[in-house]
Amino acid sequence: MEIVLFEELASTQRYLTQQIKAKKLNAPVAVRVKKQTQGVGSRDNGWESDEGDLLFSFALNIDTLPLDLPLSSTSIYFAYLMREILDTKPCDKVWFKWPNDIYVKNLKIGGVITQKVGEILICGMGINLTPKVSFGYLDTDKSAQVIFLEYLKAFLNPPSWNDIFSKYRIEFYKNKSIFSHIDGHYVDLKDAILQDDGSLIINNKRVYSLR
Structure with missing residues (x-):
């Protein structure tokens, strides 16, 4: 995977998206920045960060993803993969x-x-x-660059969706005491039922992880 490093960018996500659309960068590629001034979060919210945080975006060809990975649950897959790399100290209790x-x-x-x-x-x-x-923040001895490289290394032999999901299913109970932002509303997940494709059934309605 090609790696592009910057001292500062407005947003790695916007930059990489623009470069991919303009065909100036090609997948697989990752962009990491030390300082981000206009980070993008979910629902187009801003993401505040400081120098020293891990900030990056990457692009992969869809046909290189695990065959059993539902596209609607790629956020779950990528996030849980990072959760496994970060959870090196049991006291930190990293969860997704x-x-x-x-x-x-x-x-x-x-x-x-x-x-x-x-x-x-x-x-x-x-x-x-x-x-x-x-x-919150992760109290770790590892630098942002070390975590970044460990994460990209995971894609040399990526786990299947089933491997990731079987672990996440066990931990999903931690979501039962929280609310999630769904379709413009904060929704209580206490009665949510996790499905095999990563979606949830809430009040007889199926909800997907489209972020």
Whole structure:
């Protein structure tokens, strides 16, 4: 995978999307930045970050993804893969909140967004590695660059969706005490039923992880 590093960008996600559309960069490629000034979160919200946090986006050809991976659940797949790399200290209790957030205990430390451009999937990710006022952060001895390279290495032999989902299913109970933003509303997940494709059944309605 080609790796492009910057000292500063407005947004790795916007930059990579523009470069892919203009055919100036080709998948597979990853873009990491030390400082991001206009980070993008889910639902087009901003993502505040500081130098030292892990901030990157990557693009993969869809036909190189695991054959059993539902495109509607790529955010779950990519986020849980990162969760496994980050969860090196049991005391940190890193877990994944449906559909695209990474938490330590009860505080959000990161998130994932994905978008499709033709037959290419572009994923953006931000992980707090420095202390924040309103959010959590991961207390780790690993640098952003080390975590970044470990994450990309996972795609040399990516796990199947079934491998990832079987682990996430066991941990999904942690979502039962929280609310998730769905279709413009905060929805209680206490009665949500996780489906094999990563979607949820809530009040007899199927909801997908489209972020």
